[in-house]
Amino acid sequence: xxxxxxxxxxxxxxxxxxxxxxxxxxxxxxxxxxxxxxxxxxxxxxxxxxxxxxxxxxxxxxxxxxxxxxxxxxxxxxxxxxxxxxxxxxxxxxxxxxxxxxxxxxxxxxxxxxxxxxxxxxxxxxxxxxxxxxxxxxxxxxxxxxxxxxxxxxxxxxxxxxxxxxxxxxxxxxxxxxxxxxxxxxxxxxxxxxxxxxxxxxxxxxxxxxxxxxxxxxxxxxxxxxxxxxxxxxxxxxxxxxxxxxxxxxxxxxxxxxxxxxxxxxxxxxxxxxxxxxxxxxxxxxxxxxxxxxxxxxxxxxxxxxxxxxxxxxxxxxxxxxxxxxxxxxxxx
Amino acid sequence: xxxxxxxxxxxxxxxxxxxxxxxxxxxxxxxxxxxxxxxxxxxxxxxxxxxxxxxxxxxxxxxxxxxxxxxxxxxxxxxxxxxxxxxxxxxxxxxxxxxxxxxxxxxxxxxxxxxxxxxxxxxxxxxxxxxxxxxxxxxxxxxxxxxxxxxxxxxxxxxxxxxxxxxxxxxxxxxxxxxxxxxxxxxxxxxxxxxxxxxxxxxxxxxxxxxxxxxxxxxxxxxxxxxxxxxxxxxxxxxxxxxxxxxxxxxxxxxxxxxxxxxxxxxxxxxxxxxxxxxxxxxxxxxxxxxxxxxxxxxxxxxxxxxxxxxxxxxxxxxxxxxxxxxxxxxx
Numbered sequence: 001x002x003x004x005x006x007x008x009x010x011x012x013x014x015x016x017x018x019x020x021x022x023x024x025x026x027x028x029x030x031x032x033x034x035x036x037x038x039x040x041x042x043x044x045x046x047x048x049x050x051x052x053x054x055x056x057x058x059x060x061x062x063x064x065x066x067x068x069x070x071x072x073x074x075x076x077x078x079x080x081x082x083x084x085x086x087x088x089x090x091x092x093x094x095x096x097x098x099x100x101x102x103x104x105x106x107x108x109x110x111x112x113x114x115x116x117x118x119x120x121x122x123x124x125x126x127x128x129x130x131x132x133x134x135x136x137x138x139x140x141x142x143x144x145x146x147x148x149x150x151x152x153x154x155x156x157x158x159x160x161x162x163x164x165x166x167x168x169x170x171x172x173x174x175x176x177x178x179x180x181x182x183x184x185x186x187x188x189x190x191x192x193x194x195x196x197x198x199x200x201x202x203x204x205x206x207x208x209x210x211x212x213x214x215x216x217x218x219x220x221x222x223x224x225x226x227x228x229x230x231x232x233x234x235x236x237x238x239x240x241x242x243x244x245x246x247x248x249x250x251x252x253x254x255x256x257x258x259x260x261x262x263x264x265x266x267x268x269x270x271x272x273x274x275x276x277x278x279x280x281x282x283x284x285x286x287x288x289x290x291x292x293x294x295x296x297x298x299x300x301x302x303x304x305x306x307x308x309x310x311x312x313x314x315x316x317x318x319x320x321x322x323x324x325x326x327x328x329x330x331x332x333x
Numbered sequence: 334x335x336x337x338x339x340x341x342x343x344x345x346x347x348x349x350x351x352x353x354x355x356x357x358x359x360x361x362x363x364x365x366x367x368x369x370x371x372x373x374x375x376x377x378x379x380x381x382x383x384x385x386x387x388x389x390x391x392x393x394x395x396x397x398x399x400x401x402x403x404x405x406x407x408x409x410x411x412x413x414x415x416x417x418x419x420x421x422x423x424x425x426x427x428x429x430x431x432x433x434x435x436x437x438x439x440x441x442x443x444x445x446x447x448x449x450x451x452x453x454x455x456x457x458x459x460x461x462x463x464x465x466x467x468x469x470x471x472x473x474x475x476x477x478x479x480x481x482x483x484x485x486x487x488x489x490x491x492x493x494x495x496x497x498x499x500x501x502x503x504x505x506x507x508x509x510x511x512x513x514x515x516x517x518x519x520x521x522x523x524x525x526x527x528x529x530x531x532x533x534x535x536x537x538x539x540x541x542x543x544x545x546x547x548x549x550x551x552x553x554x555x556x557x558x559x560x561x562x563x564x565x566x567x568x569x570x571x572x573x574x575x576x577x578x579x580x581x582x583x584x585x586x587x588x589x590x591x592x593x594x595x596x597x598x599x600x601x602x603x604x605x606x607x608x609x610x611x612x613x614x615x616x617x618x619x620x621x622x623x624x625x626x627x628x629x630x631x632x633x634x635x636x637x638x639x640x641x642x643x644x645x646x647x648x649x650x651x652x653x654x655x656x657x658x659x660x661x662x663x664x665x
Binding site for chain 2: 255
């Protein structure tokens with residue numbers, strides 16, 4: 001076990017080394033990449049991905065995948081945007097700015113729960129179900145909003161302030177929220193019974209129920225959490241960009257999140273993955289995204305880079321897994 | 334794990350009695366697709382008399398023929414127990430490569446050949462990851478889907494690349510009153526249907542999908558068969574991409590964006606079993622027409638495009654639930 005553990009530890013160290021090497025390489029060409037200002041830009045690119053990646057990571061650890069989070073983000077952001085645009089003067093008071101947060105999170109949780117029901121109760125593969133709900137939820141966003149964008153003036157300034165004002169050191173609230181969620185996920189996965197059960201289900205779905213794990217409950221919960229976190233990312237999207245658009249908001253987001261999670265060393269075969277690795281994966285993606293404009297690489301190449309990064313991460317995942325098996329065999333021999 | 338499997342293996346006494354022939358036909362998922370298709374035409378006919386006009390349906394079909402072609406091969410890939418989500422991106426990249434080449438002054442036939450070759454290469458990349466490295470094809474093709482679409486975006490940028498005037502209009506060419514894309518689709522369906530249903534190669538695809546380990550022990554070269562399927566879907570997707578270029582007259586990187594949904598939907602509606610081993614070309618063939626009727630019906634009925642997205646997504650979920658249900662009943 002200690003042998004395997006050391007390999008996983010090395011894995012995260014590997015990502016950290018990759019980040020440092022990448023930053024040094026870009027910094028040697030463009031010295032302004034290594035300034036604090038640039039660090040701020042990198043950090044500001046990541047919070048939405050990081051929050052959703054925590055949910056996606058749990059789903060992948062449980063040996064499923066959630067393709068619908070981009071659309072879930074869209075619906076949730078749209079719900080809160082509609083709430084802000086809603087004329088509540090007849091109530092006698094304005095809708096407080098923070099109400100969007102529970103509304104968005106609850107919407108996301110509901111959509112995630114719906115995914116979970118379909119997957120767990122009908123025993124369907126998550127990839128096909130969430131491919132269906134990806135389209136279904138996107139259509140829902142259009143229907144809810146009547147295909148109209150929620151413009152800047154409707155988003156409360158306090159909400160926008162979350163990604164501009166800072167409690168300390170000039171780092172905006174939104175980054176603290178993202179790291180707070182990451183810490184919470186770390187605690188949940190490592191120090192609660194249910195958290196450990198997610199790993200048990202992912203590493204051996206046949207053995208898990210035999211050990212008395214309630215697979216249906218846990219799986220439903222994992223998908224609900226993934227949806228809720230996508231919902232939180234939705235309201236923060238409104239905060240960060242100041243608008244909600246039915247077709248753009250969250251579209252293609254799932255691929256960035258899956259890329260980040262897979263780079264972070266979460267095994268697609270389930271049962272393996274850490275919060276630290278995922279956070280590092282997100283940061284590496286952030287560094288790449290921030291370096292592109294500096295290096296004069298057009299933004300159109302971003303998708304191709306994400307795609308190749310997913311494939312490279314898959315290759316690394318496979319080599320690491322094989323090494324793990326070999327070293328296990330050696331230690332037994 | 335092996336102890337579990339031996340425990341649950343059925344003995345010969347558990348075998349169900351043979352069903353009468355009419356029953357086996359009725360519980361086939363293709364029958365459900367056919368019934369839905371007839372109902373669809375009937376409902377469409379109430380909606381608008383156009384639906385009873387075969388020429389109108391054929392004309393609408395040209396809009397979906399390319400995707401339907403890919404869905405036929407995808408059916409075989411899913412029967413073999415794999416999946417490919419990248420063909421829509423493959424269509425875009427092949428079409429972009431083709432359009433880019435011909436814009437650079439390379440003669441059209443050569444450009445078409447290069448486009449097709451790039452499609453086969455994309456299939457080979459998928460096969461390398463999914464077969465040689467034995468990674469799950471679901472995640473691999475999510476990665477390559479992003480990569481191929483991204484490469485198309487690098488080639489084409491935000492602009493659209495025009496193709497020469499004479500190359501435009503494959504959907505306007507008629508063969509015996511049927512638009513050429515529909516003819517290609519029907520011919521491909523017949524060829525693939527014969528291959529899948531009537532050849533040793535086709536039966537081996539079913540065996541791989543039912544139990545790959547058993548198939549390999551039975552001497553079936555599963556890796557080679559899967560490789561052929563991935564190359565074939567790459568080739569057909571490239572051909573579909575170039576046909577789309579001819580139909581639209583220009584190529585953008587977002588060609589066929591999100592249409593992997595339609596492809597999977599056609600296969601699922603046709604009763605292909607998502608876990609492999611079951612499904613027919615006939616089912617997907619019928620499902621393609623059903624989807625055209627439903628989509629055209631929604632356009633005629635002035636249904637918002639957003640609602641159409643909801644309907645397609647919902648249809649995908651309903652069709653897998655129904656197919657799983659039918660197969661679990663049939664197994665009992």
